Amino acid sequence: MDQARYAELFRIESREHLAEIDAALLVLEQTPDAAHIATLFRGTHTIKGMAGAMGYSSVEQVAHALETLLDRLRSGVQPVNADVIALLFDGSDALRITLDDAANGRSVSTSTAVSAMLQRLAAPHQTPISSSAFRTPRAVPGLQHHSEPGRDFVEIFGAVGVPAGETPATPLSDARVVEIRLRADCQLKGVRAMLVLARLNALGTVRTLTPPQDVWQEERFDGVFAATFVSSADAAQIEAGVRGAGDVARVSVRTPEPARPARGVGSDAMRTVRIDLRRLDTLLDLVGELVITRDRLLREADAAVDKGADRALARAAHDTARLVSALQDEVLQARMVPVGQVFDRFPRLVRDISRDLGKDVQFTTEGREIELDRSLLDAIGDPIVHLLRNALDHGIEEPETRLAAGKPPTGQLVLRAGRDRAAVVLQVEDDGRGIDRAAILLRAQDQGLIAPDVTALDDDELLAVLAHAGFSTARAVTSISGRGVGVDVVMTRVRALGGTLELETLEGEGTVFTLRLPVTLAITRALLVQVAGETYALPAAHVVEVLEPAAGTIVTSLAREWIQVRGELLPVIRLRERFGCPPSGDEAFMAVVEASGKRTALAVDALITQQDIVVKTLDVVRGSAALFSGATVLGDGSPALIVDIGSLSG
Amino acid sequence: MSRTVLICDDAIFMRTMVGDILQQAGFEIVGEAETGVQAVEKYKLLRPDLVTMDIVMPDMGGIDAVREITKHDSTARILMCSAMGQQALVVEAIQAGAKDFVVKPFQPSRVLEAVTRVLAA
Numbered sequence: 001m002d003q004a005r006y007a008e009l010f011r012i013e014s015r016e017h018l019a020e021i022d023a024a025l026l027v028l029e030q031t032p033d034a035a036h037i038a039t040l041f042r043g044t045h046t047i048k049g050m051a052g053a054m055g056y057s058s059v060e061q062v063a064h065a066l067e068t069l070l071d072r073l074r075s076g077v078q079p080v081n082a083d084v085i086a087l088l089f090d091g092s093d094a095l096r097i098t099l100d101d102a103a104n105g106r107s108v109s110t111s112t113a114v115s116a117m118l119q120r121l122a123a124p125h126q127t128p129i130s131s132s133a134f135r136t137p138r139a140v141p142g143l144q145h146h147s148e149p150g151r152d153f154v155e156i157f158g159a160v161g162v163p164a165g166e167t168p169a170t171p172l173s174d175a176r177v178v179e180i181r182l183r184a185d186c187q188l189k190g191v192r193a194m195l196v197l198a199r200l201n202a203l204g205t206v207r208t209l210t211p212p213q214d215v216w217q218e219e220r221f222d223g224v225f226a227a228t229f230v231s232s233a234d235a236a237q238i239e240a241g242v243r244g245a246g247d248v249a250r251v252s253v254r255t256p257e258p259a260r261p262a263r264g265v266g267s268d269a270m271r272t273v274r275i276d277l278r279r280l281d282t283l284l285d286l287v288g289e290l291v292i293t294r295d296r297l298l299r300e301a302d303a304a305v306d307k308g309a310d311r312a313l314a315r316a317a318h319d320t321a322r323l324v325s326a327l328q329d330e331v332l333q334a335r336m337v338p339v340g341q342v343f344d345r346f347p348r349l350v351r352d353i354s355r356d357l358g359k360d361v362q363f364t365t366e367g368r369e370i371e372l373d374r375s376l377l378d379a380i381g382d383p384i385v386h387l388l389r390n391a392l393d394h395g396i397e398e399p400e401t402r403l404a405a406g407k408p409p410t411g412q413l414v415l416r417a418g419r420d421r422a423a424v425v426l427q428v429e430d431d432g433r434g435i436d437r438a439a440i441l442l443r444a445q446d447q448g449l450i451a452p453d454v455t456a457l458d459d460d461e462l463l464a465v466l467a468h469a470g471f472s473t474a475r476a477v478t479s480i481s482g483r484g485v486g487v488d489v490v491m492t493r494v495r496a497l498g499g500t501l502e503l504e505t506l507e508g509e510g511t512v513f514t515l516r517l518p519v520t521l522a523i524t525r526a527l528l529v530q531v532a533g534e535t536y537a538l539p540a541a542h543v544v545e546v547l548e549p550a551a552g553t554i555v556t557s558l559a560r561e562w563i564q565v566r567g568e569l570l571p572v573i574r575l576r577e578r579f580g581c582p583p584s585g586d587e588a589f590m591a592v593v594e595a596s597g598k599r600t601a602l603a604v605d606a607l608i609t610q611q612d613i614v615v616k617t618l619d620v621v622r623g624s625a626a627l628f629s630g631a632t633v634l635g636d637g638s639p640a641l642i643v644d645i646g647s648l649s650g
Numbered sequence: 651m652s653r654t655v656l657i658c659d660d661a662i663f664m665r666t667m668v669g670d671i672l673q674q675a676g677f678e679i680v681g682e683a684e685t686g687v688q689a690v691e692k693y694k695l696l697r698p699d700l701v702t703m704d705i706v707m708p709d710m711g712g713i714d715a716v717r718e719i720t721k722h723d724s725t726a727r728i729l730m731c732s733a734m735g736q737q738a739l740v741v742e743a744i745q746a747g748a749k750d751f752v753v754k755p756f757q758p759s760r761v762l763e764a765v766t767r768v769l770a771a
Binding site for chain 2: 187188190191198245246
């Protein structure tokens, strides 16, 4: 038994269930209904089962207590009220704590807290219970079963070995597991499944169905189901019978092995596998190297053909290159996950914070299906938390204040994901008071960040001030935000990810923070340029155009150099100067780049080429003049620094 | 000898369409019914090899017609013709004794597959 692997699986799965539990609790708080109690019960029940299998007794205890309470809610013995909801939230927290402790191999340090929680959870039971029937969870069809294929089949194996409380009428050797998948284009899958069931019933006795039949008529039934089936018919007869029902894509008939361990059973119905993230990272790294080698191979092959080598060599090289590109796309795709996975944890967070602050907030998420590279997804969590906290703490007003300002008492907070060409756009929008420009200006002038004669700040300038490390306007330091680590942390993180941050705010109306991120971190298109004999990479997403300035088009004004490009006067930045290299003063090329809506012309010595580069992150000290967002290794093995366009113009 | 079919649907359009699909496949359309009552009467009279049955019809719906027909002849081979969103009704029809179903709009290949299954059962 590979205990570590199970522990990992347990950790991942229990987190998912906890997220589900929290989501269901949030809904239940608004509208108590049986379906969400059922979801809670199911999640808790599954965690209890898994914890039992792992020997995590504290988790099991908490889950059991929660489950017992939920069962009372389900049966109507205990009415759903605010106290119960609060208790459930606390119970879910206790579950999370014990889960974390267990998963990290900590002996239960929280045992006092846990036993207190257990007592609280048990408290409602002290009201008289007339019948012992309430003590045992009632067998409600559908509740004990999940529709997740892998686990379902595992449960079935258990059920076949020991049909609960009954002696098998037929010898066990005749028991089979029949797994059926209906064709994807099958219409009314639930009805078709019924027809399959009728065929099975004609051949023998169906013991259990997974998912149970009452789920079949639901929208989410995907036409994959399994039956434990006792019959004297052979596998071929069973398969033919099932196929006779029509629209069957696949049937498998197997004899379960009672001694088989529950875990690690491969199921034909399983269409996904969990892969260790490190494997995917390694795979991506290798593909990255392959991409670099591909470019070199193409160059070498073309050169060889020029020198008289057989054209077949070039063709083979180009075929290989095409395959490598396809492989790269696939690997990148395999790493994509919907942002919804991260969004899941925010409703609970927003609820807790708005409660603490005494604010009434409706939180909505949009674009949960938008996909992002796995590594980015992990990295965006913290910045979003900061922005949400800022919005709750500083943006959205107390209900009375809102009413006085003629606004509805409930504030709106929206977390939105969307695609914009090669970028993923994340927005945190609130309809709160907006940012007080005058106050920020005053404070910034106090701290010497802004010249005393400046009278107004536009959105970009405002953002620049807010993003200045250590700047804070919070009148009192709250536990939520205002410790001076808010926007600057977000800005640093977002830049490190190769993204940009934008701000729009209107006093009295609200604030929108917009994060623009590359879809994937790992491989990006870049323009390679030469500055003082070294090669640098400019991320192509930021490059608007390149040009060869004619003599005399660069003018000096206000102690800065400018160049006129199609009627627009752009500031010129000489990279030699910026990188501390000896100036030449007559760089031959300009790359016009855009960041945060601002265009700048970068003067470089030479343009080399445009190509895909594999991004390696650099450890940059926060707050230092980070001119580079990363590094890459070029086809010839030499390194090149990736210029952080966002930090150049700032 | 070709197989005989009774087509039950209150819409001429649907009857024509189903008729064309089956005729092209070599079936003989021996009758058509516009209501459930007609469907039951014509079934008794014609004893077709196959019945296609719409669910919603005036004067006794398709499901009740299925019940009546199977009460009379438990071996009747009835194919339900349903629209999207009638899942619950199709379930009821199957429980009443219908052998299979197709979903409108009809794809000839699906209709013929279903017909073949119903006749093979």
